[in-house]
Amino acid sequence: MLIFIIAIALIVIYAGKILTPFLAALVIAYLLEGIISWFTKKRIPRIIVVNIVFLTFISFVIGIMLWAFPEIGRQAKQIGSNIPLYIEAGQDIILKLPERYPDLISTEQASTAVRHINREVTTFAQTALSGGVIKPLFWTVTVIIYLILVPVMVYFMLKDKRTIFSYCKRYLSVSNPLLKSVWHDVDKQIGNYIRGKFIEILIVWFVSFITFTLFELQYAMLLSFIVGISVLIPYIGATIVTLPIAIVAFVQWGIGSQFYLLMGVYLVIQILDGNVLAPLIFSEAVNIHPVAIIVAILVFGGIWGFWGIFFAIPLATVIKAVIDAWHSGLEELEITSTDT
Secondary structure, rough: HHHHHHHHHHHHHHHOOOOOHOOOHHHHHHHHHHHHHHHHHOOHHHHHHHHHHHHHHHHHHHHHHHHHHHHHHHOOOOOOOOHHHHHHHHHHHHHHHHHHOOOOOOOOHHHHHHHHHHHHHHHHHHHHOOOOHHHHHHHHHHHHHHHHHHHHHHHHHOOOOHHEEEHHHHOOOOOOHHHHHHHHHHHHHHHHHHHHHHHHHHHHHHHHHHHHOOOOOOOHHHHHHHHHHHOOOOOOHHHHHHHHHHHHHHHHHHHHHHHHHHHHHHHHHHHHHHHHHHHHHOOOOOOHHHHHHHHHHHHHHHHHHHHHHHHHHHHHHHHHHHHHHHHHHHHHHHHHHHHH
């Protein structure tokens, strides 16, 4: 079991980028398997359910892409062209700090901070433009490959699930109690986590979009999408995404009642998500301490980037399942030795 876990970890670390389409397909397959399993329990042939669910999901994704993504792209381009306005607003705030807090910051310190910001922004812009046409072309080809490979792999993972499992059983010691215990816990928790996160992203995205639209906040679609995606990073994502929302609201309205009201409603959304929605969706999830979750995000995110962050909780679940199963095995061994 230890050798198996180490081998999987090495493959993920050193071949993660190559396997990204496969892992993306695996995530989607887990997402759809819950629906398929529910229908198959009603004695509906699996092949029929797979075809219907797969085509429905593809239609849903295409609808989202046609409705939301063009607007997100347009708003991202627009906000990129307005970056100088946000930089200027930030500089004004910094330059006014010596007037409001003369005992804490001097005019020279404020000017130095502004020059440092301008230098960092210039460096970032030069780095972003250094790729020329190569990077956009590379990303275009990558997206096309994903759009073809991922759906094909998802379909065959769902359609031939039993065949794939039978093939794996030939080479894995399925009679091993430790392996069976770990696999049962991990399979259940990863499935619950992926389906739960998908639902949570859609709900938070939709509620945030309605809220920002009612407030007539600029870039409502883009900002609400970022808020929805931020739930992938527990505890940290909500804090990070607050900054762009506050900046856009400040530049649009300044510090006033509208600004405070928006930020107050946004805070309510985050509180409801963290204390009502997430516990309701993940009621069957393994109880992992927040400190352990944050450590898992930092460790796996540093090793594997976005996918490490996304799989931080499932990977932490794997580690916890192994430790629990191992501990249970040791306790059973001690009991058996004592009885003997």
